[in-house]
Amino acid sequence: MxxxxxxxxxxxxxxxxxxxxxxxxxxxxxxxxxxxxxxxxxxxxxxxxxxxNLLALSLLNKKTGIIGIVVPEITSYFFATVISGVQDMVSSAGYKLLICQSDESFEEEKKLLQDMALLRVDGVLISPTFRTNSFHHFEKLKKTGIPLVIFDRDCPGFEADRVVVDSYDGAYQAVEYLIKTGCQRIAHIAGPIAIPTFKQRLDGYLNAHYDNNIPIRSELIVYSNGFSSDDGVEAAAQLMARREKLDAIFAVNDGVAIGTAHVLRENGYRVPDDISLLGFDDESYAQYYYPPLSTVWQPVYELGMLSAKILLDRFANADQQRPYRYEVLKPELVIRDSSSALARPTSSSALPDQPGIPAVHPV
The missing domain is CATH 1.10.260.40 (lambda repressor-like DNA-binding domains)
Incomplete structure (x- = not known):
């Protein structure tokens, strides 16, 4: 037809x-x-x-009214919430959002940015893949005159607007809390440390040990191949195979923590009676899991909104040479039932009805 x-x-x-x-x-x-x-x-x-004809109008006005966003995945609570924050900010300014998924593929990420340059989007927001080890494609996009904001996963040394969450501080809070509950042998299921975000979480884990005079045991650190519950099952199985005595596990994110909880049950451990468990991200399901998961909350919606606002500010001041912004948002510790409670101040043996230390966000 x-x-x-x-x-x-x-x-x-x-x-x-x-x-x-x-x-x-x-x-x-x-x-x-x-x-x-x-x-x-x-x-x-x-x-x-x-x-x-929007294409003709965009050629005439030198503006498409479209902003591109590239994320490693779309289905997770984290990135879905980021996108929601971005959408709310850019739609109120009259822009449409073009959402793309790199699927943690560096090659796909490069292709998507090339396509966006050809489409002449007005700007791009991107959370790089954990395989992104060079920034030539980012530089190429900038040279076409398309502004770029990097969010969530940092790219140290690359000059661009960047918005991240302080992963180091979140991990430090989590591990120090576990130490204050009496845990001495705390395992860490780490993410790919080639990504600064997950290297920072490992550093937070390590420095919480140093500052509390607890020896670092390399045999208590394993590395996850990804961020899903299945990846958590695989990493936790490696940890169990080492037959090390544990009293707590700090997982790189909530998905990995949930997979870890399954392996602990399969091996006869009770959470938190035998082993405390703490994740990162405060995914929407974390509070409904049994036992409800202690974790580190990130201001994800705000991360999306601030990233979008910085990009919109670039549009409004396109004729000005302004320094790049580097914004760091603060996480909060959320204590639920998967981790042991702090001792009462009046008695070293008693347990409190409601746990709480500074920087803890109760739920």
């Missing part, structure tokens, strides 16, 4: 015996066009279901 031809401004102009520029101005309610002409133009536009 042959595709129906779309009505153009020229078609309307020919029917009315006026110039295409007159039709264009009438459609934009220009004061130089008479009320009668405007009415005649609107009647024909309605009759033929006229739609403006």
């Amino acid at each position: 042959q595709k129906a031809r779309q009505t153009t401004i020229v078609d309307i102009a020919n029917q009315l015996g006026v110039s295409p520029s007159t039709v264009s101005r009438a459609l934009h309610d220009h004061p130089s066009i008479s009320a009668k002409t405007k009415r005649n133009v609107m009647v024909l536009a309605e009759k033929y279901s006229y739609q403006p």
